[in-house]
Amino acid sequence: MAGETTITIIGNLTDAPDLRYAKGSGVAIARFTVASTARTFDKASGGWRDGDPLFLTCTAWRDLAEHASESLTKGARVIVTGRLRLSRWETPDGQKRSMVQLDVDEVGPSLRFATATVKKLTRTTGGIDTPQADDPWSTATATRDTAPATGDGDPFTADGGGFSDDEPPF
Structure with a gap:
């Protein structure tokens, strides 16, 4: 204020x-x-x-x-x-x-x-809850829909790291 x-x-x-x-x-x-x-x-x-x-x-x-x-x-x-x-x-x-x-x-x-050690809390229950998989600050192992299908995940490699040309890699 x-x-x-x-x-x-x-x-x-x-x-x-x-x-x-x-x-x-x-x-x-x-x-x-x-x-x-x-x-x-x-x-x-x-x-x-x-x-x-x-x-x-x-x-x-x-x-x-x-x-x-x-x-x-x-x-x-x-x-x-x-x-x-x-x-x-x-x-x-x-x-x-x-x-x-x-x-x-x-x-x-x-x-x-x-x-x-920082533990991020979710707001769903107001207390410590299961970390969200799509939360980059979470301690959980994240699996995303946008994970590369092929290659090593580098969007600048020859195969594009599994990303299509019409989408940015982020």
Whole structure:
């Protein structure tokens, strides 16, 4: 949306995402805190020094909340993109409080110091489903109607790789 402050933060989860469901609507909500600490080079000592840590509370909604809860664990290094939101409230004793939070648009593991295996989900059931054979991102072995009938599949070979001349090879 226009006028919203979008940021990206990279850091470590201080705990596993806390997944809950809203009363009444049943919408999934995951809350987690990302700790990000800047490192600077101190010329005087010739070494690296940690700066002040930033702890940012993040909220993910619906499918993203469930996926984050299933995929991320305490200590995981993550990359989170979202919109800043300022929450204001008053305590029972009359004190005014405020807190900056991040409404998460995207979250994923950082691959700088780790590896990850991605499982694409289908939207048919809203959960993990059988990978689609015609999905190029799927982990399933794909067989397609357009697979070459002859040759090695190279459309630039003499036999055209099994493709007809009136169709492009893609």
